[in-house]
Amino acid sequence: MRALLLVLFFLVSVPASFADQRCEAHVAVQRAELGDLSLVYQSVGAPRDPALLLVMGLGGQLIHWPDDVVEALCRQGFRVIRYDNRDVGLSRWNQLPPSANLTVELLRYKLGLPVAAPYTLTDMAGDGLRLMDALGIRQFHVLGVSMGGMIAQHLAAMAPERVRSLTLVMSSSGAAGLPAPDPALVQLLARRSAPNREVAIEQQADLLAALGSPQVRDDRAALLEQAAVAYDRAFNPEGAKRQIMAILAEPSRVALLNALRVPTLVVHGTADPLLPVMHGVHLAAHIQGSQLRLIPGLAHRFQEPFKAPLLGAVLPYLQSHRQDVTHIAGL
Numbered sequence: 001m002r003a004l005l006l007v008l009f010f011l012v013s014v015p016a017s018f019a020d021q022r023c024e025a026h027v028a029v030q031r032a033e034l035g036d037l038s039l040v041y042q043s044v045g046a047p048r049d050p051a052l053l054l055v056m057g058l059g060g061q062l063i064h065w066p067d068d069v070v071e072a073l074c075r076q077g078f079r080v081i082r083y084d085n086r087d088v089g090l091s092r093w094n095q096l097p098p099s100a101n102l103t104v105e106l107l108r109y110k111l112g113l114p115v116a117a118p119y120t121l122t123d124m125a126g127d128g129l130r131l132m133d134a135l136g137i138r139q140f141h142v143l144g145v146s147m148g149g150m151i152a153q154h155l156a157a158m159a160p161e162r163v164r165s166l167t168l169v170m171s172s173s174g175a176a177g178l179p180a181p182d183p184a185l186v187q188l189l190a191r192r193s194a195p196n197r198e199v200a201i202e203q204q205a206d207l208l209a210a211l212g213s214p215q216v217r218d219d220r221a222a223l224l225e226q227a228a229v230a231y232d233r234a235f236n237p238e239g240a241k242r243q244i245m246a247i248l249a250e251p252s253r254v255a256l257l258n259a260l261r262v263p264t265l266v267v268h269g270t271a272d273p274l275l276p277v278m279h280g281v282h283l284a285a286h287i288q289g290s291q292l293r294l295i296p297g298l299a300h301r302f303q304e305p306f307k308a309p310l311l312g313a314v315l316p317y318l319q320s321h322r323q324d325v326t327h328i329a330g331l
Contacts, residue, residue, distance in 0.1 A: 022046055023074035025067035029090065032134040039131055040090040041083035045074040050164070050322055051137045052078040053128060055155070057146030057170075058189070058247065059240035061089035061230060066302050072311055076319055078141070085148075086119070086127055087239025102241040106190070109248045117249035118242050121147070125154035132162075141318060143167040146275070146300065147243065150174065153253055156262045165321040166264040167314055170272060170300050172279035173286055175252045179276040185210050189274075190244070192237040200235060201227040213271050213299040213306070257286040264290040265317040267310065269298025291317065 025044055032039045042062055052073060054065050062082040074080045084091040098118030105115045128151065132140055141164050144152030149171025156163045172178065188207045194200035204227035209218050264287045268280025277294065284292035293313040298306045 023071045025070045025074075029062075031090075032131050033094070034127065034130045034134065036094050037086050037127060037130075038092050038094055039083050039086070039127060041081055041131060043079060043081050043135070044070055045079035047079060049077050049079040051132070051135075051140035052080050052318070053132065053140050053142050054080065054082040055128060055142065055144035055148035055152050056082070056085060056088075057144075057148045058243050059088055059192075060085075060146075060148075061233060063089075063230065063233060064302075066307065069302065069307060069311065072315065073143075073318070076315055077322060078318070081131075081135070081137075081140075083128075083131060084234075085124060085151075085243070087242050088236060089234045097239070098242065100242060100245055102190070102192075102245060105245050105248060115245060115249040117245040119246055121151050121246050121250050122154045122158070124151045124246065125158055128152075128155050129159055129162075138162060139164055141165045141167070141321065143169065143314070143318075144171065145169045146171055147247060150247070150250065150253070153256060153260070156264075157256050157260055160260070160262050163262050165318065166260075166262045167267065167317065168264065168280075168283060169267045169310070169314075170269065170275060170280075170298075171266075171283060172275045173253050173257055173283045174250050175254050175282060178279050178282060181275065182210075182273045185273050192240050192244075194237070197231060197235075200237075201231055204230065208301065211274060211300040212303055213269070213297050213301075215271065215297040216303050216305055218303075254286050257283070258288075260287050261289075263321055265293065265314065266290055267293045267295065267313050269295050269300070269306070271297050271299045274300045 022045055027042060027044060029040050029042045032041060056064055062084050065082045070080050070082065100116060100118045109115050139162050142152045142155060149168040152166060152168060156166045188210050191203055194203055201224055205223040208223045212218050266280050266284035268277055270277050284290045295306060295309045
């Protein structure tokens with residue numbers, strides 16, 4: 001009888017605490033060797049759960065996915081995988097990285113000339129697919145933010161039979177004629193070199209502030225702390241420049257989007273200074289059957305007051321497609 005009571009106690013009391021531990025975001029990072037690249041990633045959640053691949057934006061590291069957001073996604077029953085894109089964070093090249101001159105390529109872009117990027121967003125989408133291959137994951141959900149959303153579009157087009165659902169946050173179709181970013185913000189984005197740690201951190205805090213919502217008063221000390229954590233983990237301004245060139249070299253993705261048949265949610269903020277709200281509207285309009293959620297006041301950052309609205313848009317959608325393979329059967 002005592003043994004039976006112990007078993008019953010285990011069954012009743014352990015699952016909640018086990019679920020909390022299973023979704024703990026502070027787990028060790030791992031490294032996947034992908035030929036010319038070595039990608040660092042983190043897997044949060046049970047291996048048996050449906051996988052959700054998070055794709056970060058320009059210059060962002062896996063730590064820029066807020067831990068509480070990752071844990072909330074995991075508690076919905078997902079194995080959440082976040083990684084450092086090539087050229088940022090702890091990911092590295094296994095050979096000399098490609099070189100190029102951002103100043104020259106920016107001038108070519110402004111003159112309407114082709115941009116010679118060292119690699120493309122399609123190449124970066126291939127990185128994500130190779131990572132999932134290395135992990136032995138055949139089918140998965142994808143959530144991309146900003147440039148990560150652009151990469152995710154390519155990933156879904158490259159392997160639609162593997163992508164159960166696509167969520168695009170603060171992203172764009174890349175079509176000509178869409179509203180341009182705030183010019184002052186573009187200057188901050190292009191300012192990628194710094195003579196020392198202090199200047200680099202101040203510059204990053206300036207950029208974070210400019211990407212924020214006018215409805216939110218940022219704490220400068222908190223921005224500096226966030227920038228310092230990212231700098232001390234990894235600082236690679238040349239890599240960010242190469243990512244910028246990959247974006248500049250990218251043609252419109254409208255034709256790609258028109259042909260896409262993956263269940264898609266588009267989430268965009270009405271106060272986005274980098275990719276104004278029409279980017280999200282246009283993106284959703286060109287993906288057949290997609291859903292669009294506009295969040296009033298959201299800009300181009302995961303700011304605390306907007307985490308709940310973001311999760312309120314994303315979580316129900318992901319949950320509704322958590323085990324959905326019907327679109328795959330129709331391909």
